[in-house]
Amino acid sequence: MTLIDDSRLERPLPAPIKKVLETMFAAYSQVIVKSEFGEGFSGSRVFLVRSLREDGRSELPSVVKVDEIDRIKKEWRAYQDCIRNRLPGVAGISDTPVYPPDNQYGGLRYPLAGDGAFNVVSLQDYCRQASIDDIGYVLERLFKSLEKIWEQKNFQPEFRLHTAYDSFLHPNLLIECTAALTEATLRDLSPNTVQKQSRPHQIGDGIKLSGFQVVRVSRKSRSVVLDMPSHLPNAYRLQVQSVPNIDAFKVGQIMPSLTGRVKQTREGALQELAKEIVGPGVDVTAVSLPRSNGDSLPNPLVALPQLLNKSFDAYTACIHADLHLGNVLVEPESRNIHLIDFVNAREDHVLRDFLNLELAVVNRQLPAAFDKAELIPKRIIPFYERLHCALRYPGQVSPPPGLEKPFALLRTIRKAAAHYLCKQNEWGEYYAGLVFYLLGSLRYDDLKKMPGARQAAFWGAATTLK
Template identity: 50%
Template sequence: MSLNKPKITDRTQPQAPTYVRTVLTSLFAGYREVIVKSEFQSGLSRGRVYLVRPIKADGATLPAVVKIDRAQRIQREWNAYIDSIQNRLPYVAEIRDKPVYPPGTAWGGIWYPLVGAGTFDIESLLQYCEHASLDDIRHVLEARLFKSLNTLWQQTRETLPEMHLQTQYDSFLPVNLVIDLTETISESQQLRWLHPDNINDYCFEASEYVQLSGFRVVNIDYKTQRLSLDMPSSKNAAYRIHVSPVPDIQTYTLDEVVHQPFMGLIRKTRQDLLYEQATAVIDPSVDLTAATLSLPDGAVLPNPLQQLPTLLNQMFDAHTAFIHGDLHLQNVLVERENRNTFLIDFAHARRDHVLRDLIHLETAVVTQLLPDILTQTQYSPAIIHTFYERLHCALQHPGKVKPTPGLEKPFAILETIRKAARPHLFHTDDWNEYYYGLFIYLLGSLKFSSLDKLPTAPYPKQLAFWGASVTLKLLETPPACAKLAGEQIKDKEIKMQEDEKDSQRNQTETHFHGTVTGPIHTGSGNINISGSRESRDTVSGSESETKPRYRDTFSAYEDGLQQLLVQIGQNHLRYLEALGNQNRLLDNINRARRFGDTGQRKADRAEIIEQLNELSLSVVGTSFNEICQGTN
């Protein structure tokens, strides 16, 4: 018996295309009605993503997110979800049933039921960040989103020695070559062979004719008759090519290795594409062929276009894990009232560099959230220079570096993202690993035409370009963070002096009448009730009968560690991080006591304490140093 077709009520503007309605009809066969409420930005996957309200015959409703795309890409997303996400990641919108593929169409669809059944309003993280308070945003990120993702990352983490940056990150950059296919060439034209085995033997340039084969199909654009090709899975490398127009393109399938040779003319290289994309948004007075670039404030920055080939060859040890793969601000949904989050769209879920999700999210903040705030504050995109330098220093000196005035919200969001990245750095506080990936993501953002369509354009791409340039500078010559932190410290010292004067003034103006009978803190850790003989005798007796513990310069740290772990609690997400830092600090102290306190041990101890300060401030609101001082 065939199920009834639901009525499709579309409230979006512009309304969804016909093929979307066809897939919705198949997805919700047997339902009475499907209300299409809004559309989300699709990100890397190119599909259409909608928030819908399916209504059953009995009137019961359940909010859902639907993803509609070409059938092959829907099947790929389903496979990625099963392989990388299912039963591994909490707080996700789990795919309901299997994908549907309406007969006679090239389309497919999947849907994610959402918890809450319409009790709370649902919006994207981008929309939420535009109106929510910083406290609410931090809660959504730290207690919801990152807590969920950390479960996935920690449970599946592995070490990848000598990770090749290009191999892992190439997919976010423009393709290496754009080739216009042709059936014949003149006899006078030289034809070069392009194959996965010889890509490193020759530097291919525009206007050269090539014959290529052996590459794998990674995307099919039926509308433009274009195939996107990459290295076969057996090769641990990346080299991506666009070829068009491809005859009989409907005969190709994803992941197929093309053995029948194509012949064509190289129209553009990656460098050509990036130069064109940068030229379109950067002021014409800036010479994009120069080794260095100048900002209006006089700052001199390295040219990211010139440095890209060198950075792509970087190799370093890193952690890999299963990742979401497309963690932008529209793929995180938030229930406004209770601050729950849901992850959707797993088309790019896979094992990859563990930092990549957080780098992707930071890039989305820079290109989608920050431009709106710049238009409100009247800053130009060049402000990313001082903004990023201060953000870099804020991680080294927690609580001591002021954000750029007016940019407090994006500063706090990015600081929260980077704090989430810290435990996954291969070497503690070696931010070069993060900056390499961030550089690729920011520069690679120039290729997305969707950024040109935003109301704030060209700010998104300008921020991405100059952000890549500043990131490159941070890799080469980090700023003098002590100076930036000192500015904040000086402000705090002035305030402390003023508070001390106020306190002294209050004390001179206060008069006590009669006997003081309230609790007095003696500094010993005991509370003494003045005038109580029992209390005095108890304290005196305990001091005379109990042998005092030997204390040295390290004892306060040992006491502080115990108190910090108690205050954090074993159920907190960062408890294991605190435990690891405790072990490192205690080992340092034990070695200092046994073998002497060398300069290197002091430096190592200062580094550990700085991390504990950051952790303690973030979790309990008090620095580790302050906790230690309270134990003396």
């Protein structure tokens, strides 16, 4: 039996996760779990491990991901469809995933850049310690590698933003399952009736759900995420809690009928968060929000429904679709890079990969820079205004003092993204997606632990709409 040494972690690994590692490295005597990467949002766990043979000799480190079986299977399919043999040396999965019997988890292994000969860190950690020039070099290498899939882009006239971005926001409805409801009081909600509702749904409404496709199943919390069936050209993300017989739900299936009550709406969830962010005395339902200089900014919550209904001519291609700073690994000595976590890889709006990177900088790098420079998060307003001007007038706009590194990162990201704008120098397409990403990030629980992160995201969305 393979010995799993997890003594270097803050907490011991649960038995089901150890079982995945034992199965994956069954031919080895020991696996040393060196560290855990912690920047993801999906609930998976990603480790840097080193395996020892029976004769005691060690092999080079590798990266292992453990997640619920449905998610591992989804990633394996996405990898085969979009990534495999298309990004050589940068993105890969070693062998096939493992699924231990009688276990809710599976696992897969990523080969490291440079075959694991050097130390490896996430791009998130690399950005904290490296110089602006080194970070710029790594980003350029990343973009050059991903060009291989981005450049196989397809033109999509009237690309509808709602279909592409609805799933990144809070669910349209959060529904609590309950069987104790009278049939006559229920409102039918199915893919056929989404656009035919006589009034907006409200907290407490009784709902009879049917016909939606299962997108994600969380057996531990007994919840499912639903959306329109994949063959329909629309989107309507829902989350359902306290689901009975949760083991009967499979990703990709059309759900059986369920009844429940509306526990939360998207509008209500965003308004509650906005009240915490802007503070007392500000009407979060108003069309505009006050600035300290007496000017005002558009309220992104009010603008959101109309923005979702917009469409742009756009480019689509196979994308990573979760390209945040934690899913890019860097070897600091060689500046080699490697990508992990392909669970969301698919054909989609090319700009989404750049938006994911920008969001990661705003959520993770910028609040720390504000704090170090003794600036309030609302300073993202002039920061974003200056960044916009820097793209329009190259070489003529300097970064704000103390914010040089995040400014340089975002300028590099946007400069690369400009190549994939459908209309040259028309940033409306990018900015619309950025508003969705910034508002969507407010649902991340871990942002609550980062002082200023949610405030920067909210005011960044308002500034982007200006």
